[in-house]
Amino acid sequence: MPAPTTRELLWGTPDRPRRGPKPSLTLERIVTEAVDLADAEGLASLSMARLAERLGCAKMALYRYVPGKTELTALMLDAALSSPPENHTDPADPESWRAYLREWSGTFFGNAVAHPWLNELATGVRVMGPNELAWLETALAVLDRSGLTHAERLDTVVLLLNHVRGMGLQTGTAGTDLEGELAREMTAVFLTQADRFPHAAVALAEAVPGTESAATAGRDNALDYGIERILDGVAALIATRR
Incomplete structure (x- = not known):
């Protein structure tokens, strides 16, 4: 056999x-x-x-x-990958898709961080399994009444996935602070090179843990920031279809 x-x-x-x-x-x-x-x-x-x-x-x-x-x-x-979050969108609420895709993206990110090797396997032409296909299906389903074309819905999901996977690679394993570690490593460099790279120096200075700037600058927010900006763009496109 x-x-x-x-x-x-x-x-x-x-x-x-x-x-x-x-x-x-x-x-x-x-x-x-x-x-x-x-x-x-x-x-x-x-x-x-x-x-x-x-x-x-x-x-x-x-x-x-x-x-x-x-x-x-x-x-x-x-x-x-396990199962995606349950689809709890309200058909009567035209904005409920956004809350779900925010949760969907954050949950997928958690899986990517818990299993750092996941991104390495989720590439190339391959057979998708039931869990992976369920992630795609639920995300597409919540956009069903959005007015977007099927291709636009798929592109929206791919865009979110690429952002989340990219942040998963940058974050490393759960409990690590790559942003803070990078800032600490570069502190000595920027003490002497701040005039040459002023914008990078200020941005990374705000990532140093324990500083006042880090507490007020919204550090470690690249994941949520990216998700919200993607959803802002999708919402603007949806508005044109209505």
């Missing part, structure tokens, strides 16, 4: 009969352990041999469930 394809693994395939005792492994357990491994050690550390070691089984036992790393990472991506 041929090995299941990525599409079959993501979207289901007829049950394959198995003989003998009930296996100790399950595909769900394998994927969960693979996600935990990637979270802890990075995607580069993930291998079928390393995963088998963590699961306490022979490497060849994994191939009964998943043909290889390509199929495994596709399952990991869909599992890490």
Whole structure:
């Protein structure tokens, strides 16, 4: 019997009969352990041999469930994304789409930060899984009565995703403060180069934690700022269609 394809693994395939005792492994357990491994050690550390070691089984036992790393990472991506926020928009409220897309973007960002390897897998031509497609579907659905064309709705979602993913890459792992760390590293440079780079010096100075300027400048706000400006532009376009 041929090995299941990525599409079959993501979207289901007829049950394959198995003989003998009930296996100790399950595909769900394998994927969960693979996600935990990637979270802890990075995607580069993930291998079928390393995963088998963590699961306490022979490497060849994994191939009964998943043909290889390509199929495994596709399952990991869909599992890490989980489900999008519930669509709670009010059809009677023409502005409810904005609140939902704000929540949608923030939730996706949280997933990207919790699983830093997620962005690396969510690129290129590939089969999208049910969770990933659900993220797309719900975002498109809330714009159904907006007056935007289907292509414009899709472009809106892609624009939000690109912003959120980009911020996820810049933020790093949860609990880190890359903005503050960059400002601290560059402080010595700007003490001598502020005349040459005055705008950059002032902007980064406001990011240094503990300073009065950092407390009042809205630091760490690039994610929300970008989301709001994107939604402002979409709202302006929607207004022209009404």
